[in-house]
Amino acid sequence: MAIRRPLLALVLACLLTTGLLAGPVHAESGAGRHTVGYDRYSLTIDGKRIFLWSGEFHYWRLPGPALWRDVLEKMKAAGFNAVSIYFDWGYHSPRQGVYDFTGVRDVDRLLDIADQVGLYVIARPGPYINAETDSGGFPGWLTTLKGKARSTDPAYLAAANEWLGRIDRILARHQVTDGRGPVLLYQVENELYNVKQSEEESRAYLSALEKKIRSDGITVPFTGANDARFTSGTGAADLEGYTVYPQSFNCAEPGKWKPVPDDYGQYRAGLPDTPVNFAEFQGGAFDQWGGAGHENCRTLTGPDFERVFEEANIAAGATMQNFYMTYGGTNWGWLATDFDYTSYDYGAAIDEARRLTPKYTEQKFLGYLVQSVAPLRTTDPLTTAPPDNAAVRMDARVDPNTGTRFYVVRHADSTSTADDRTHLALDLGAVGRYPSVPSAPGTDLTLAGRDSKLLVAAYRFGGQELVYSTSELMTQGTFAQPSGTGEQDIAVLYGRHGQDGETVLRYASQPKVTVLSGSVRASWDAGRHDLRLDYEHDGLARVLVHGGTRDLLLLIGDDQAAGSFWRVDTSTGPILARGPYLVRGGSVSGHSGEVALTGDTDQAGPLEIFAPQGARSVRWNGRPVRVTPTSSGSLSGELAGPRPVSLPALTNWRYRYETPEAQPGFDDSAWRAADHTTTDNPYWDGKAPVLYPDDYGFHHGDTWYRGHFTATGGQTGITLSATVTDHGAYAVWLNGHYLGSGGDGSKHFDFPASALRPGADNVVSVLAENMGHDQDRAADDSYREPRGLTGAELTGSAATLKWRIQGDQGGEKPADPVRGPYNNGGLYGERAGWYLPGRQDAGWPTVSLPHAEPTPGVGWYRTTFRLNVPKGQDVPVGLRIDDDAARHYRALVFVNGWQVGRYINDVGPQHVFQVPAGILRTDGENTIAIAAWGLDGSGGLGDVSLVREGDYAGPVSDSSRRKESPR
């Protein structure tokens, strides 16, 4: 047929487009080595084109290596072929020269898992990453280093090179180019544009990093996420990329859409010689303290958003897309930057509890499409006649090699919520012209509000020639025939429930059509040799077409029916499975004809599989499934669901008030003297002594100060200045008398005359909680903006205070290296180990929740509970705090010693904190320790309960039982 161009043209086109000459990577091929190249169309690996479909995942936001595999398998199952990973410098480095890559920081293991799961890795080690994390990923110790960050300043570069040297050593062991792993691309720096330094300086800095990284043995191409600003010249990466967040981050108005930018050509114009690359494309949105909550973010960036915007990216020619985030995770400990709270769920496709959301299904539709339709990797724009309804816009692309066309249809106003109907004029070149599609009389192409369709035409797959379909193509492949003796092609098509669909295929002579299920009408156009099928999308229709070089089974679903399909590619061929909550992977033994699948069920239900020829039996998670052959050529059986699991109520709380630091007799002689008279901090206001905790090696969490003075009797009060940032707080005592609390800025506190001790040592005690460091988005060292107290002046006398400061145990040498530098601050109970499992609360009085604590200060609530989740089940667990928002207290939540939550009762929005398996013992005793800090008389703690976030029968809990993660 005419769809295929003459062989010579094909060869020429391939030579022009394989990109072998354009690629920067010169690792020799052979012996496991691979060549990574690219041209303007796409990336290539050993000359083979790939559509890079990637999701962003941060291992440091999921402190349980067993769960890394779970999330990566879930991504792979949705058709992602890559994962983009920020590596967080500060997470690995508590102090200069010291790096930890063990336990939850075992990056070698992460890369091994990605490799085993079958995902390429886009490595993004910064040094600066932004990511709504403390200091944008810079370690605490960098705050005191002389030298401007993100520049060529020698002190900074030396520090950055130290990190790069360490992380590159690991990344270099896992490079595609050496045939030893999944690392395919390496991003240098992050978002280094619109910054407060010259472009020249930024370029020189990027160039210095690149030299260092290459000298570390990194041979994969460099990518940039600088919104396509540095495509050539000094410091340019091999492949620049766009970072696009079309809906930005206002989750409070989740129904309010900003439109798709109409100019698709801009993306090619900005990257004329390299693939159109969305290094970050919005996959959700972060939320803030007091914000609308991540469910609203998930609505703002829901399946409708994904479909409309991701298809628009394809219409713009993108062959590299990375969705930030695909799994957001948790800002456990003090990982969040100052405005962000503990959950980094991000409203992503996979939620923080690792559950698949409707966004995931939408990602799967498009992920399967881009993996299975090769012509999408080499397309040029194609001019078309507009649709017959001006409210509808159509953009088209064509693959010059095969003539395959892609039509992306959306509302001209992409924010429109109207249902519009239209017909399209399709010029399919040699395949013919179709002036009004759909052609069946009385049918329309319907575009529901905020919807988009990506239609494939003039496409050959297997033994078939698809002329066009107004259904979207999910996937296609070759599988066993019903008779079991031969092969058939299968294509899965889908559309919105109740909408018309029309699929046209071309045959040499009229084929035999058997409608196995559903209502589908067939008609034959003898002039064109076209078989036209028309139907309404409703459940799952099955149509067998006999007459081509191979039989074709069309599976035509509405979104829900099609969404229940899973595709697994094995060395024997693809498997299509329908029914279960998740299919993670599979294999086919050609020998025994056994199909072995792994996956999860959330309830008992059907399993249907289409497998390569010769498949006779099925195993699910190792257990045999009784299957019977169907008329579709599939095997059908039943799977069991999970056993019900209930979680215990939390009782037997024990309580102890601490805050001894507020008392005058407390011995602070071992605390560090806060006596620096100067600092390298560029934001220093000149006041001495310098009180910034960072300058004394305390970078994260709460800080205590004790300021001593000998009272003359004239002292009437104190004025404190602080930078604790929004929703941060501090509390002040004089000789154990509570003076009150404050926030950002200056505040005066009167001394009650009775509290002052003339002629004696007086002590002002301050507990300060800052919300974390700023990032350094503008490259102006704002991550170094001081935190904590910034000044203190007594009133009524010229006496000065002598200060001592206390923070997390060990400071830059964390006393708890397993949980690491972000787990703890300087609360008395943290330093005394009250956050850890163990018997230290044996003598504490018991209390019941909710509990009131009228004395301002910090008290600890502890209890234990046992879990006995059945083996082979995954039950994500959250810990919930409920209380009257009128009470003013904040709390740190520890489970088995890991700080899994920062709660502010009167701010929110977070009330449920995820406790990842691995930290949570699903088969034994767990310890909860909550440090609650009341700022006025309304402290204490509300109700605390466990929340079962789901119940799945599947392999994940088995792997966590292998004690993969440290406790």
Ligand code: IPT
């Ligand atoms: C982009 C950053 O690169 C990324 O680290 C993260 O902070 C993200 O924003 C927001 O979650 S920058 C983009 C907003 C231009």
